Amino acid sequence: MNEIIDKIYRYIEQNNMLTDCERVVVGLSGGADSVCLLMVLKGYIERKHLQTELCAVHVNHGIRQEAGDDEEFARALCERMGVEFMAYHIDAAGLAKQLGMSVEEAGRKERYRIFNEACKECNARIAVAHHMNDQAETVLMNLSRGTSLKGIGGIRPVRDNIIRPLLSVTRAEVEEVLKGFNQPYVIDATNLCNDYTRNSLRNVVIPYMTDNINSHTVENIASAASELQQDFDFIESEADKAYNKYVTEGDNVVIKLDGEEFAGLHEVIRRRVIYRAVYYLTKTAKDIYKIHVNAVDALVGKTVGSSADICYGLCAVREYDDIVVSSERVSRQDKNEPLEEYVLSDDDIEKLKAGQKVTIQENIYYNNNETLQMKSVQIVLSLHSNYEKNRNYANSRYAKAFDYDKISGKPCIRKRMAGDRIVINREGNQRKLKNEFIDRKVPENMRDNVLLVCDDAGVLWAVGVRRSERALIDDNTQNVLEVTIQKREY
Template identity: 35%
Template sequence: MEKKILNFIEKYHMLQKEDKVIAGISGGADSICLLFVLLRLQEKIGFDVIAVHVNHGLRGETAKRDERFTETFCRERNVPCIVYHENVKEIAAQKKMSVEEAGRLVRRKAFEEVRIRYGGTKIALAHHQNDNAETMLLNLARGTGIRGLSGIRPVNGYMIRPLLGINRKEIEYYLKEHQLSYCEDETNAGDEYTRNRIRHQILPMLEEQVNRQAVRHMNETMEQLNQIRDYLEREIEEHCRCVVRQEEEGLLLLRDEWMQCDPVIQNGIIQKCLENLAGTGKDLVSVHVAAVAELFEKQSGRKRNLPYNICAERNYEGILLIKQTAERQTECREELIIPGITRLKDRNLRICCTIWEKDKNFSIEQIPQTPYTKWFDYDIIKNSLTVRTRQPEDVLGVNRQGGTQKLKSYFINEKIPAKSRERILLIAEGHQILWVVGYRMSSRYQISEHTKRIIEIKIMEDKKHGRDN
C-alpha cells in the first residue's frame, strides 16, 4: 500500500525534499495511517513532519484520551506534536453555524497558525476515497454543479491529501498489518449526522448491491470532473477580463460582452464574481446565479438581493454587483508582515504572505492565475512591503529590463474611472508597485529561471474581524 500512496504523491507532486509538513492528527485510524506512512516515506523523500492535534471540547474524557494517545504516538516516534484546545460548541453558537462546520473551521485555523509559525510548506490531511465518495453523494443530493461533483482535490495550494488514492478498507488492513492501534470516535458510529448515514447506509448498499468497486469508480469519475473543472475555470478567468470591470461600488458585468459567451461560461462568470464579493462559495448556488442572469433581460434600475448582503442592480451597461456592507474608506497604508498575516480592518481584508524555496521541479504552470493570489520573486525585494493606496510618484514595471510606467498613466490607459483609483489597493516597495490588486502585477518582480525564493501574497476577506459568513 505504501507504494500505492507514494505513486499517488508523485503523480500530484505533493512532496519534495526539504518540505516541512504540518499533519493534522486526530488519533483516529485515518490520521494515524497518514502519520505512520509519512514517517516511513520521510527518509526516502527527505521532509520534516510536525503533528497538530485539536481537542474540540465536545467529548469530555474521550477527547482527553485521544489527545493523550496522539501525544504518546508522536513522542515515541520523535515527532513534534502541538495541541490546541477549543470550545467548538460555543464557537458554533457564536458564528451561527453547525458544530461540524465550526470544527472544520478551528482545525484549519490551527493548521494555518502552525504552518506560519514554523515555516511549514505543506498541510497534510487524512481524507481517503470513501470520504471523497461521501462528499460527492452529499453534494449531489443537496444540489450542486461540476465543482461539487468533483469532490475533494488531492492538492489545493499547499493542502495535500496523500491518502486520496486508497480506501477505508485498505487503511484498516494496513493498520492491522503493522499492529498500529488508534482511537475510535463514537460520534462517527451514530447516524444522527447526514454524512454518517451516507457512510453507514448508502455507500455499503452501493458496494453490496450495485458494484463492489463503487467507491473506486466514483473517485475515477471525480478525477475526470476535476480536469473538466480546471479547464472551465481557466476559460472563465480568461473571459472575465473582457466581461467584468472593477468599479468603485463593486463589479460590473458588461451585457454585450457577456451575451457573446457560451451559457456555461456566462454562469461561471456570475458565480466567480459573487464568490469574489462574498469571500466564499458557501451558500451561493445555481438559483442565485440564475437570479443575476435574469436581470440582463430586465429594465435598468431593477435589483436582486443575494446572500452576504450582495445586491445585483441592472444599469445601462449591464449588471453591477455590490456588497452593500463594504466600507468605503479610501486611505490605507500598512506594512506587510512577512511571513504572516496583515489585517486591514477598515476594508475587512487579510493579506497572507508566505515564503518558500523554489524547488527543482518547479514549472511556470504552478503559478496561480487568480486575481487575488500572486507569486513574486522574493530575491528582488530589498525593502519592506506595504499595502496602500496610490501616491503621485508611483511607477509600475513593464519589463524585467527596468522599464517603468507611471501608475497614473496605467490607470488612464486601462480606462479606470478617476473615482475608483483612490480605492484600489497596491502592494508596493517604496514607489515601485509590485501589484495593482485585481488588475496586474509588475513585470519587474515576476518569477524567472533565476528565482530562488518565492513569496505568495494572498488577499482574502477577513472573517475573524469582519462579518461571520
C-alpha cells in the same frame, strides 16, 4: 501492503504534495486514517531522504469522555516513532455557541487555525487523512443537498497548503496498511452512530451500494470526482479569459455586453463570470445561489432599465451596453417593493433548528372565497423535529407542511420566473407553472404576485394555487417544515 504504500507515494509525487516542503503538520486524532497517514509520510520522507520536518498535532475538542485516552495514545505513538508531538485543548461547544455555528464546524475551524499556527511561518503543508471513502461520502452528501459541478468534484488532493495523500486509497486499504505494520489505533464510537448524515452514508448507504450495486462503488465515485475536478478546472480557465475580457471591477462591477458577444458565450461560462462578479463585491461565497446568478443572467435578454435584486443587498441593472452590479439601490423593505426572492440564510436555518420561527413580510395574491385581492401577510416558517405520525401538520389553502430532508438546498420564498415548473403527481411528472395558473383561472395581472415556496429543484408550493407532489411527508419523515401565511400584524 507495500503495493498500497507505493500507490500513496505515487499520488504524493503526482500532486507535488511535498515539493520544496520544509515542514509537514499532520492532524493526528489517533484513528486509523490519521495513524496510517503519519506512518506513510514518515516512511516517504525517510525513503526520499527529504529534509522535511514532521510534526503531529492532536486537538482535544473537550466533548468525548475518552478524548484523554486518545490524546495519550497519540502522544505515545509519536514518542515511539520519534515524531514531534503537540496537543491542544479546545472547547468546541463553547466556540460553536460563540460563533453561531454547529459544534462540528466550530471544531473544524479551530483545528485548521491550530494547524496553520503549527506551520511556524515556513514553507509548510498541513496533511489531513481523508481517503476515498470520505470522498464518496462527500460527493453523495453534496449531491443529495443540491450542489454545483464544483461540489460534485468533492475533496481536492491539494488545496492551498492542505494535502490529502490518502485520497488515493480506500478505508479498507488504510486498515490493510496498519495490519501490515501490526499497528493499533483508537476507535471513535460516535462514527458508528447513524444520527448524523455522513455517518448514515458511511455505515448504511455506501455499504449497501457496494454490496448490491457495484463492489467498486467507492473507487468509481472517487474516479468520477477526480474527472469532474479536471472538467471544473477547464471551465474555470475559460471563465478566467471571459472575466478578464468582459468585466470591469471597481466600487461596482460592470459586465460589458459588447453587442451580442457576451450573450453568445456558453451559458456555463457566462454564469461563472456573473458568479465571480458577485463574489468580487461580497468577498464571500456564502449565500450566493443559482437563483441569484440566473436572475442576473436573465437581464442579458431584457430591456434597458430591467433589474434584479440579488444577495447582500446587491442589485443588477441592465443598461444600454452593459449590466451594472452594485449596492446602490435602496432595499426592498425601505421602498416597500415586491419581494424578488428570499433565500433562507444559515442564520435562518439555525433559528429553525433551535425551534424558533422565521417570519417574512410580503404582499401577495390572495383568493379570499373567490374574491381576488392583494393582501399584506407574514410568511411564517417553523421546523418540527421528531415527526409524529398522528399529529395534524399544516395543510390548508394557505398553510402547508413539507418533509424538510427532501428539500434540495435551502428553501426560497420568491415570485415566479420564466420556465418555472411544478411536479403534479407521485411519478414526478411536471408541467409549466404558467399553464397551472391558466387552468386554475389565476388572473394574468395577479400571476406575478403569487408567492412561491421553492428549493434548488423548483417550485414546492404556489401559495393559494397548488403545492408540488415533491417533499411530501411520509412514514419515513423525520423533520417537518411548516409554512403558514398569516395576516400581517402591525
